[in-house]
Amino acid sequence: MAEGRRERADAARNREAILRATEELLARYRPEQVSMERVAAAAGVGKGTVFHRFGSRMGLMVALMRERAYALGEAVTNGPPPLGPGAPPEERLMAFLDAVAELVGRNKGLLAALGHAATTSSKSPSGKEREDDHAEGPPDGRPVYQFWHGHASELIAERRPDLDAELLAHILLGSLQSEPVLRLLERGESARLAASLRVMAAGILAGP
Amino acid sequence: MAEGRRERADAARNREAILRATEELLARYRPEQVSMERVAAAAGVGKGTVFHRFGSRMGLMVALMRERAYALGEAVTNGPPPLGPGAPPEERLMAFLDAVAELVGRNKGLLAALGHAATTSSKSPSGKEREDDHAEGPPDGRPVYQFWHGHASELIAERRPDLDAELLAHILLGSLQSEPVLRLLERGESARLAASLRVMAAGILAGP
DNA sequence: TAGACAAGTGGACCGTCGGTCAAGTACGCT
DNA sequence: AGCGTACTTGACCGACGGTCCACTTGTCTA
Numbered sequence: 001m002a003e004g005r006r007e008r009a010d011a012a013r014n015r016e017a018i019l020r021a022t023e024e025l026l027a028r029y030r031p032e033q034v035s036m037e038r039v040a041a042a043a044g045v046g047k048g049t050v051f052h053r054f055g056s057r058m059g060l061m062v063a064l065m066r067e068r069a070y071a072l073g074e075a076v077t078n079g080p081p082p083l084g085p086g087a088p089p090e091e092r093l094m095a096f097l098d099a100v101a102e103l104v105g106r107n108k109g110l111l112a113a114l115g116h117a118a119t120t121s122s123k124s125p126s127g128k129e130r131e132d133d134h135a136e137g138p139p140d141g142r143p144v145y146q147f148w149h150g151h152a153s154e155l156i157a158e159r160r161p162d163l164d165a166e167l168l169a170h171i172l173l174g175s176l177q178s179e180p181v182l183r184l185l186e187r188g189e190s191a192r193l194a195a196s197l198r199v200m201a202a203g204i205l206a207g208p
Numbered sequence: 209m210a211e212g213r214r215e216r217a218d219a220a221r222n223r224e225a226i227l228r229a230t231e232e233l234l235a236r237y238r239p240e241q242v243s244m245e246r247v248a249a250a251a252g253v254g255k256g257t258v259f260h261r262f263g264s265r266m267g268l269m270v271a272l273m274r275e276r277a278y279a280l281g282e283a284v285t286n287g288p289p290p291l292g293p294g295a296p297p298e299e300r301l302m303a304f305l306d307a308v309a310e311l312v313g314r315n316k317g318l319l320a321a322l323g324h325a326a327t328t329s330s331k332s333p334s335g336k337e338r339e340d341d342h343a344e345g346p347p348d349g350r351p352v353y354q355f356w357h358g359h360a361s362e363l364i365a366e367r368r369p370d371l372d373a374e375l376l377a378h379i380l381l382g383s384l385q386s387e388p389v390l391r392l393l394e395r396g397e398s399a400r401l402a403a404s405l406r407v408m409a410a411g412i413l414a415g416p
Numbered sequence: 417t418a419g420a421c422a423a424g425t426g427g428a429c430c431g432t433c434g435g436t437c438a439a440g441t442a443c444g445c446t
Numbered sequence: 447a448g449c450g451t452a453c454t455t456g457a458c459c460g461a462c463g464g465t466c467c468a469c470t471t472g473t474c475t476a
Contacts, residue, residue: 006473007423008422008423008424008471008472008473009472009473010423010424010425010471010472011423011424011425011472014424014425035461035462035463036462036463036464037461037462037463040426040427045425045426046425046426046427047426047427047463047464048424048425048426048427048464048465048466048467049424049425049426051463051464051465052424052425052426053424055464056463056464057463057464115323115387149388163404163407164400164403164404164407167389167392167400167401167404168404168407168408170383170386170388170389170392171379171380171383171386171389171404171405171408172379173386174382174383174385174386174387174388174389175378175379175382175383175386177382177385177386177387178378178379178381178382178383178385178386179323179382179385180357180378180382181375181378181379181382184375184378192372192375193375195372196371196372196375196376196379197379199371199372199376199412200376200379200408200411200412202411203408203410203411203412203414204407204408204411206411206414215452216442216443216444216452216453217443217444218442218443218452218453218454219443219452219453219454222453222454243432243433243434244433244434244435245432245433245434253454253455254454254455254456255434255435255455255456256435256436256437256453256454256455256456257453257454257455259434259435259436260453260454260455261453263435264434264435265433265434265435
């Protein structure tokens, strides 16, 4: 891949400005109050530019999420144990859940915005696909959630092949999208979440 | 409570028509495509009537949810074991999770719509509160989710007072709001969900 | 350095949404 | 029958996500 020519300098500058503006607005206001128009205004560009760059509200949020999740993705695939390869599955899963809880805790608004974007924009009329190239994100090009889910799923399956690892991983990770849990995170209690996730993971992995 | 006079006949008829229309639309279309205007048209009433009766989109969805959850609420508080009082906590929790998974499975669209309503309507400008009286729902007047959470939470705490029962209950129940899990339910795999919820619950309740 | 062409930009515009409201309608009580 | 009031209605509102296209600007070539 990686076809086509380089990105123009002004375009890159604007992309950055939009991302940073979204970040700041998301930190200051509730996600549904962060409209694309407000983002554009805060970034000092026209609304059309935002859509040109990111395609849709969903696209913007995903791009921001990828950026945030990049380091974790790297650590998981290439980093040192216990997050990276090498440690036993249960330790890797625990470490991973800790890291995810902490990451989500530091980015409370974004997860909610992603959820909001997912339900709000019932796919743009034309199924355009932007933001596929030049993507920061997990090492491969897959969306953040799928990467996380795949990882957790594999770790569970490795230790307990008798269980429904895919679904269990969804349940574990799904809690991060639940409103009450998000509210908790907003009050800075991500350590409490991590502890409970560890309890659940331990319960699952404790074998027959 | 229960003050004021009785509900007028035409009002009751319309309330019923609106509820049934919402039900049908939710079964046939994705939640974000079920607009209040469409509901009104399908029910054969004006849009204003829908808002007069239910206050907001959220109010409508909550009313529908209450109606659906009424039987479960009854069974849990007054019914026979293992769902009702009498059985040991772990059995009650298992039975409850089974029942919830099945209920949610039969009402896929509604949960998603509730989530959508929660993020979409950032509370109506005037904080009106309708639908507080004449509410079917769990025996008390509390919203469905709070009732469910309270119940699961108590059962966990009863068996494992050393754990963070509140949070664990949120995580368990929160999975029902997660998109991937909802998609699974849409494909009729509620038994699979129930099984995995049992695994998690067992994992939590086992031990010291 | 000139100039040409693609890439990028901006904001008026569109359809739709959730929600409001004032004016009209009809129920139920006496 | 007649009255008060609860109920109904649809035009209306502001805001949203998303589109469009005339216009500007960066960059590549000669």
